[in-house]
Amino acid sequence: MRENSVVAPSGLPADHGEAVSPRSPDIRAARAAVGLRERKKQKTRDTIQREAMRLFQEQGYEATTIEQIAEAVEISPSTFFNYFPSKEDVVFNDPYDPLFISMFLARPSEESLGTAFRRTLVEELAAVFDRDREVILARARLMMGVPALRAHVWEELEHSRDLFCGVLAERTGRDPDDFDLRVTTMVLISALFAAEIEWVRHDGREDVLELVNRALDMVEAGARLDAIDTASPG
Amino acid sequence: MRENSVVAPSGLPADHGEAVSPRSPDIRAARAAVGLRERKKQKTRDTIQREAMRLFQEQGYEATTIEQIAEAVEISPSTFFNYFPSKEDVVFNDPYDPLFISMFLARPSEESLGTAFRRTLVEELAAVFDRDREVILARARLMMGVPALRAHVWEELEHSRDLFCGVLAERTGRDPDDFDLRVTTMVLISALFAAEIEWVRHDGREDVLELVNRALDMVEAGARLDAIDTASPG
Amino acid sequence: MRENSVVAPSGLPADHGEAVSPRSPDIRAARAAVGLRERKKQKTRDTIQREAMRLFQEQGYEATTIEQIAEAVEISPSTFFNYFPSKEDVVFNDPYDPLFISMFLARPSEESLGTAFRRTLVEELAAVFDRDREVILARARLMMGVPALRAHVWEELEHSRDLFCGVLAERTGRDPDDFDLRVTTMVLISALFAAEIEWVRHDGREDVLELVNRALDMVEAGARLDAIDTASPG
């Protein structure tokens, strides 16, 4: 009875990595090309992640040792570190970011950046939530509840920012170091994150899509303190 | 160990105000009595911080062990942890946050929140930078450069958010859990942080006041991707 | 059946540290002064050494893990490293060097250095061998037989050289960095060591005192290749 039992035991998809939904023939071909070795590695990786998440939910994150995870996966502790540089990284492996980027890039070019961003986001969220809602919620709960993980959230944010800054720089022709670009991106991502936090705080009972939309609305309209001052005439 | 619940109902820590708010004579007397002890503790604390920062800059953060710090301060390693819960906290001890809050609260009540916020910020920054510019820059560099510390940045952000959310909730009469309040606060703080990051990225050569003002301008005007799309007509 | 079972199971003195033979009252008093804590530490240290040596002889050095030693002593593996910086150091803890030095310093001042050296050596060896012969032989066998330990022999030699150089420098008034002093010392110590090696090579069947004396004779007479050339007239 150690830490947060925040995380309600929620079923992880049995074979998460393999079940990533239907694939086009090209991708299947590409996968075949990478060879047996790659595939095996990926499978081990997925198993580690699945078993680790299971143990984290059952016993708590800190109470779970690498040794236990290794035992569950039937690998040696040192092998664990061949797959994940640290215990924390097992939780932080977000496959959605690159997915989001590629979807964003695929938007019709006549759409404005803002529209493209919002639509991608909404559609991606919708799709992803149909599949992985419980997993995402479980992961988010861990991330927000465990200090060691919460500490790493910023790294995640920066990573997203850099990824997205790169894409936007290319798209707009701006320098990737441009102040306005970087700040705007940071602010947008923070807003999304803030929405996710509120979602988790309300234990996933709200509609995440709506929360995200509201957050984006606020940011686009301008985040002003005066706007939240109920005493003010506005 | 130090895991705790997701929902930390935002509010000001009771004891944090000690050094700021007015006190009855009795209490003042009591403080004077134990004052020496307190003062001594504070001095040790400062010494630890100073020596630690010196070692960090000389040898790097990771290469510096608690033992070395303890040796330099002439305390035992275990005593170090009586003063700071972890190695990281030596770097993250920001005395400016509560200062900012108290200055913000002291603004004339006819000022709008937005104006009060901006002016407090600018004035506080100006004052603080006259004194501690180099120290702040050194700390910021560490924070951004060392992974273990960068990881903790988010904790710092959340702390600031909670602090500020509490104050704003009281001021505006809103629920501290209010979605708009929390998201707005988060976004503002992120923007400030983003400005600071860019400042450090340019090695402190830019004027931090100007960067902060620009970031705030952008956020208040609305952070829109379309605004950075140089290809767009707008 | 792993490595050298060179080392015949030989009885270690049951409580080696405590049984260090009769002591003068002064020393006993000094020991009492250092207190309970010190004594306990020393006891643990001795236990580690005894158990480790036992395991090394039973299973071989490399086949014995720190964990096993820790288990046998009922301490945690990390505590092991509080007592010995490395696995190797358990074997290399020679209490005889300082003893030799102090005996050497206590020789009557009218003795020449050479005489004092030889007599101290012979007497110390005689005394030590009455007590600890089997232990010394076991340790020497390990040191010569296990590569990881053999590798550290040189460190031991250098340590002895530095110790002895310091003493001799003071005694003779020479600079401790003096070339002749350092080379002479090195050569003498090497000769002693060479004798010990031959002793172990013959499995301790020869009389070590005689071997040492022969080696010293050779060195003092001048180690000349021509002297071993049986084809030569000399």
Place this chain on the structure above:
Amino acid sequence: MRENSVVAPSGLPADHGEAVSPRSPDIRAARAAVGLRERKKQKTRDTIQREAMRLFQEQGYEATTIEQIAEAVEISPSTFFNYFPSKEDVVFNDPYDPLFISMFLARPSEESLGTAFRRTLVEELAAVFDRDREVILARARLMMGVPALRAHVWEELEHSRDLFCGVLAERTGRDPDDFDLRVTTMVLISALFAAEIEWVRHDGREDVLELVNRALDMVEAGARLDAIDTASPG
């Protein structure tokens, strides 16, 4: 793993002579045929050594990982171990020992052993230092300065002793296990080593030839403590 028996009956490793001794034409032809392969291997070996030494000097020995070396040479870490049994062996690959032996064996037979030894040494040193002085100094500095390497020095010494003992046994007709032979050899080699140490301690500023000659003089005259006692009449 690589533990072996105490008594390594001294003798020349059979395969070490390959590059030196005469061979039948068939074998020569065979060598020529695979010569390319051999050559390539040797080249890789040299590259590893060069890159490793570079990295050691740039970042220090301990701070350099096998992985970094492998990366620099563009081989896999496991391949590294096909060329060198351990990280330490990269530093310890002394090609001069067999060279010295062959030069010693080639001396005219009317020379006494002592004369032959000294002349070979001086000439070999002179030749070698014309070519490789800086490399040798760098290697020696590493060997003396890094604990992990210093520890292996003794192995090197023993290797030299066994090599040389074998040669001398054959030349003099003595048993290779002869006490006098082995001790004399050990002492001589130690003296040479001691001279080299002093050379490195003085950062290579002294003339190494002179130091070696002085050390040999001392050993041949007899290493006596009385000789360094400046207080004594003699």
Place this chain on the structure above:
DNA sequence: ACGGGCGGGACTGCCCGTTGGT
């Protein structure tokens, strides 16, 4: 309260054995 001793867990780096792909 302060020191210290002890425990334990994350993580790194060396090295080895095996295996599977080329």
Place this chain on the structure above:
DNA sequence: ACCAACGGGCAGTCCCGCCCGT
């Protein structure tokens, strides 16, 4: 048939928590 890649095992370091004695 070679050889890299992978998994495994162990030493060792550091952070940090607990408890004890002072």
